[in-house]
Amino acid sequence: MHSSARAGGVVDADTFRPPRALGVIVGGAFSLWAAFIALVAGVIAGGGSIEFTTYLGWVVVALFGSLALLFGWWTVGIARLAYRIDDEVLRISWCGNEIIVPVVDIQRVVPGRTVGEESVTGLNWWGCHIGRGVVSSLGATLFFATHNRPDENVFVVTEGRSYGLTVADQVAFAEACSRRLIVGFEPGESQRIEPRGLNLLPLWRDGNAWLVVSFVLVGLGVLGGYLYSQYPSLPTLVQIEFPSDTGIVRIGDRSELLRIGAVGGGIVAINLLLGFVLHGIERAASLWLAASAALLQIVLLSAAIIAFEGA
Secondary structure, rough: OOOOOOOOEEEOOEEOOOOHHHHHHHHHHHHHHHHHHHHHHHHHOOOOOOHHHHHHHHHHHHHHHHHHHHHHHHHHHHHOEEEEOOOOEEEEEOOOOEEEEEHOOOOEEEHHHHOEEEEEEEEEEEEEEEEEEEOOOOOOEEEEEOOOHHOOOOOOOOEEEEEEEEEHHHHHHHHHHHHHHHHHOOOOOOOOEEEHHHHHHHHOOOHHHHHHHHHHHHOOOOOOHHHHHHHHHOEEEEOOOOOOOOOOOOOEOOOOOHHHHHHHHHHHHHHHHHHHHOOOOHHHHHHHHHHHHHHHHHHHHHHHHHHHHOO
16 A cells, blocks of 8 residues: 545545455366366367367367467466555456556445446456446446355446446445545546556557457468368378479379478468567568468468368
8 A cells, every 4th residue: 555645635546355265266277177178179189180170179289279278367366456546546366457446536436236237248257246337226337246146246436337346345436436536636547447568568459469469360270171171081192282382293192281280370370470569569570470371371271172182
């Protein structure tokens, strides 16, 4: 805690933390479950032959591995969820962001037992309720709560929206807000989200970049699916015309054709890594790197179709 001076005096910053154990346990358990599924699928796919069912195993690894990371991130966010009030703003810490609510905007603090029915759309599991919602007597509400019962919440009401928070000592929270209203300060700040740490990277808010990355991943998935589905039908020894740098057709093992997929995967990894590093420095170059990787997947898919047909 620290103190800061304003026109009405000095008010210490107060930090309130919601009950988080249940939300962390449930979120962590789901993350571990998804990681376990990904691990089992990886072991099975890693020991399987090159066929379409094995490819589906790798798809399961990618999907459940991503789920494990996502729920792990949300679980860390729950563990670090906090509400901090100083004589200027209420700061809600959630997943690397701070939601800023100027004290001057706070009209009242309402206990949850008095507001009627509520609903939340977003992250919803036992001990975690994060997202947009509606409260019957307050209207549009943003929830950053971990409640098990509605009466565990308090609602910070501002013009146009409310904030649903889970606070054990609701009286102390309301008093902390009231003290800041007495201190007061010149209006001017707006309600907003301020990113912190890695969330400051502009990449996370660049919709065009994520659209291009999705094309890259879809292209790589289609290429991998084609290779894994067509490979079992090839004879052991095939005519290889790819790469055709010498113009000579030779006989080789069919596994050599899998290099097409290896080239595609390697270029995707390199281009996306370089694009991530460059995005904050030179956005255009970052997007071109990702776009070239997407276009290359189309070229390699065409090359794979020609090579497999020729084999």
